[in-house]
Amino acid sequence: xxxxxxxxxxxxxxxxxxxxxxxxxxxxxxxxxxxxxxxxxxxxxxxxxxxxxxxxxxxxxxxxxxxxxxxxxxxxxxxxxxxxxxxxxxxxxxxxxxxxxxxxxxxxxxxxxxxxxxxxxxxxxxxxxxxxxxxxxxxxxxxxxxxxxxxxxxxxxxxxxxxxxxxxxxxxxxxxxxxxxxxxxxxxxxxxxxxxxxxxxxxxxxxxxxxxxxxxxxxxxxxxxxxxxxxxxxxxxxxxxxxxxxxxxxxxxxxxxxxxxxxxxxxxxxxxxxxxxxxxxxxxxxxxxxxxxxxxxxxxxxxxxxxxxxxxxxxxxxxxxxxxxxxxxxx
Amino acid sequence: xxxxxxxxxxxxxxxxxxxxxxxxxxxxxxxxxxxxxxxxxxxxxxxxxxxxxxxxxxxxxxxxxxxxxxxxxxxxxxxxxxxxxxxxxxxxxxxxxxxxxxxxxxxxxxxxxxxxxxxxxxxxxxxxxxxxxxxxxxxxxxxxxxxxxxxxxxxxxxxxxxxxxxxxxxxxxxxxxxxxxxxxxxxxxxxxxxxxxxxxxxxxxxxxxxxxxxxxxxxxxxxxxxxxxxxxxxxxxxxxxxxxxxxxxxxxxxxxxxxxxxxxxxxxxxxxxxxxxxxxxxxxxxxxxxxxxxxxxxxxxxxxxxxxxxxxxxxxxxxxxxxxxxxxxxxxxxx
Numbered sequence: 107x108x109x110x111x112x113x114x115x116x117x118x119x120x121x122x123x124x125x126x127x128x129x130x131x132x133x134x135x136x137x138x139x140x141x142x143x144x145x146x147x148x149x150x151x152x153x154x155x156x157x158x159x160x161x162x163x164x165x166x167x168x169x170x171x172x173x174x175x176x177x178x179x180x181x182x183x184x185x186x187x188x189x190x191x192x193x194x195x196x197x198x199x200x201x202x203x204x205x206x207x208x209x210x211x212x213x214x215x216x217x218x219x220x221x222x223x224x225x226x227x228x229x230x231x232x233x234x235x236x237x238x239x240x241x242x243x244x245x246x247x248x249x250x251x252x253x254x255x256x257x258x259x260x261x262x263x264x265x266x267x268x269x270x271x272x273x274x275x276x277x278x279x280x281x282x283x284x285x286x287x288x289x290x291x292x293x294x295x296x297x298x299x300x301x302x303x304x305x306x307x308x309x310x311x312x313x314x315x316x317x318x319x320x321x322x323x324x325x326x327x328x329x330x331x332x333x334x335x336x337x338x339x340x341x342x343x344x345x346x347x348x349x350x351x352x353x354x355x356x357x358x359x360x361x362x363x364x365x366x367x368x369x370x371x372x373x374x375x376x377x378x379x380x381x382x383x384x385x386x387x388x389x390x391x392x393x394x395x396x397x398x399x400x401x402x403x404x405x406x407x408x409x410x411x412x413x414x415x416x417x418x419x420x421x422x423x424x425x426x427x428x429x430x431x432x433x434x435x436x437x
Numbered sequence: 438x439x440x441x442x443x444x445x446x447x448x449x450x451x452x453x454x455x456x457x458x459x460x461x462x463x464x465x466x467x468x469x470x471x472x473x474x475x476x477x478x479x480x481x482x483x484x485x486x487x488x489x490x491x492x493x494x495x496x497x498x499x500x501x502x503x504x505x506x507x508x509x510x511x512x513x514x515x516x517x518x519x520x521x522x523x524x525x526x527x528x529x530x531x532x533x534x535x536x537x538x539x540x541x542x543x544x545x546x547x548x549x550x551x552x553x554x555x556x557x558x559x560x561x562x563x564x565x566x567x568x569x570x571x572x573x574x575x576x577x578x579x580x581x582x583x584x585x586x587x588x589x590x591x592x593x594x595x596x597x598x599x600x601x602x603x604x605x606x607x608x609x610x611x612x613x614x615x616x617x618x619x620x621x622x623x624x625x626x627x628x629x630x631x632x633x634x635x636x637x638x639x640x641x642x643x644x645x646x647x648x649x650x651x652x653x654x655x656x657x658x659x660x661x662x663x664x665x666x667x668x669x670x671x672x673x674x675x676x677x678x679x680x681x682x683x684x685x686x687x688x689x690x691x692x693x694x695x696x697x698x699x700x701x702x703x704x705x706x707x708x709x710x711x712x713x714x715x716x717x718x719x720x721x722x723x724x725x726x727x728x729x730x731x732x733x734x735x736x737x738x739x740x741x742x743x744x745x746x747x748x749x750x751x752x753x754x755x756x757x758x759x760x761x762x763x764x765x766x767x768x769x770x771x772x
Contacts, residue, residue, distance in 0.1 A: 148623065149622055247710075291489035291490055291649065292489065292650075292690060293689060295695070296693035296706045297704065297706075297709075299704065300703045301704070302703070303702070304704070318622065318623060321652070321696060321697040324695065324698060325695045325696060325701065325702070325703050326703055344699070348697070359624065362626075362627040363623050364627075364630070364657070366652045366694040366695075366697075367696060367697070367700070374656065376631060377624040
């Protein structure tokens with residue numbers, strides 16, 4: 107399988123009032139062509155910041171201090187590229203809040219057609235046709251009529267479909283989705299996830315899907331990367347990572363979420379403490395102050411992702427501690 | 438023993454009308470957010486109310502605590518009807534809101550906020566107020582020194598604990614948690630849910646948990662009521678309702694919930710469209726435009742909430758959807 111997008115050693119720094127913090131620290135990710143990579147973590151883990159850095163959309167004051175972005179080219183090789191040159195062209199993004207991300211002064215058809223015309227050489231009428239066709243493809247009922255609508259006339263689910271149509275208008279190879287279903291109801295979320303899964307398979311699109319919801323990851327992703335305090339702490343194929351986690355943080359996340367299918371009829375497990383402040387990360391393993399398996403050498407541990415099973419990498423230096431409790435039949 | 442009984446409650450919000458309508462004296466259109474709902478809550482149980490946005494679950498909660506006045510029906514608390522004037526004794530029903538950041542006064546310290554409540558209701562003699570505040574902090578597992586802090590200094594989970602302490606300050610029997618964990622991270626969400634479970638056991642509280650998250654309800658609640666467009670469409674014990682849903686909407690909700698183990702592919706619910714606006718309610722069953730099993734009866738006759746095989750359900754074809762299974766229930770939609 108060919109790699110569609112690779113991010114190598116990405117670091118982002120923000121300087122404010124003379125203090126520098128590093129919300130994204132040495133993050134490496136890769137997504138294969140036609141696959142969906144799930145990026146999970148709690149708020150403040152740096153997942154959205156990573157996506158924004160990939161597209162060069164970092165807020166004022168934040169800058170990429172190191173890292174390389176490689177995109178699959180027509181020649182079949184990975185080429186180093188500049189975020190701004192690929193924004194919208196090879197990589198598109200679907201944002202969380204569809205109301206604030208759609209221009210309220212433009213009709214739906216124009217929003218989509220503008221994107222298509224900015225990146226592809228086409229006439230106004232061609233762009234218009236493309237927009238209506240895309241609206242049909244993303245499951246907007248009566249696309250010719252809805253194309254004339256303003257964003258505020260659409261429901262949340264339809265707005266998110268328009269966002270996806272807008273992202274597809276530039277024919278990207280990679281789609282970045284930043285919590286695209288968090289603001290939606292569960293039945294609408296199911297429709298949008300179904301839609302993203304279908305266009306991924308039909309168009310051979312690669313998706314990086316950022317979410318805090320592990321159940322959604324279990325449904326749509328093939329690969330997963332877990333972020334904690336600005337770093338990737340575990341990566342691998344989705345089932346091994348969720349079912350046989352090799353990092354205590356992933357394990358804690360998995361056991362702290364309630365499930366629909368099985369009722370636990372008992373207290374949920376919790377993670378003690380709170381995520382660290384980016385201005386003051388603990389030394390060594392950043393999860394160690396909250397980790398139930400922490401040992402003295404954890405505070406001196408270097409952050410390296412080590413392959414423990416096929417394609418399954420963890421930054422934990424004591425994965426055996428977790429393996430021993432898993433065997434005893436805990437969740 | 439029944440603690441709270443809601444009988445045939447209806448809440449409407451009048452809508453603005455046009456100038457012409459005003460001149461012609463056309464009555465104001467009304468948005469019916471809660472439509473003839475009956476519900477009873479047993480003492481000591483946790484009742485979950487689930488549904489999508491706009492289904493009226495929050496309005497129902499606000500009607501119970503008295504923040505909105507229903508146009509019809511009554512709420513019986515311990516057998517006596519509650520009135521909707523400001524001085525009625527609603528102290529024993531308290532609410533925890535969704536967003537702790539906007540429901541706490543930013544200019545007051547936690548201590549003064551709690552002390553004011555206790556003093557206003559004369560729950561403790563003045564010299565014992567401080568002790569009671571410290572006791573409340575212990576109840577919600579926060580350090581006592583936070584009494585001197587303002588809400589801004591606390592994290593989201595800690596603020597939600599203050600929201601719970603604020604409700605507990607009035608020594609309620611019934612706590613209504615309206616999406617109280619929706620805005621929190623997963624690990625914090627788990628600790629707040631555990632806190633609610635502990636409080637139920639320690640203080641013998643009754644809790645109504647309002648949530649859009651089926652997984653939360655599945656793990657915490659004893660009974661569940663499912664709402665759609667202002668109506669309760671199904672209610673019953675949690676485990677039974679989740680294993681064999683009687684209403685096609687419940688079936689669809691469960692099929693749409695993301696499955697952690699990947700057993701349901703995305704798009705599994707095969708449910709088209711979105712809930713209609715309460716201003717344009719469909720005739721007959723409110724779910725019929727989206728229901729894969731709808732026929733002419735469903736489109737014309739509103740099914741009553743009635744007991745069918747030990748489950749309260751408002752459907753002309755109870756259990757038909759779960760017997761068929763969600764995957765074959767609907768026609769293929771192409772998605």
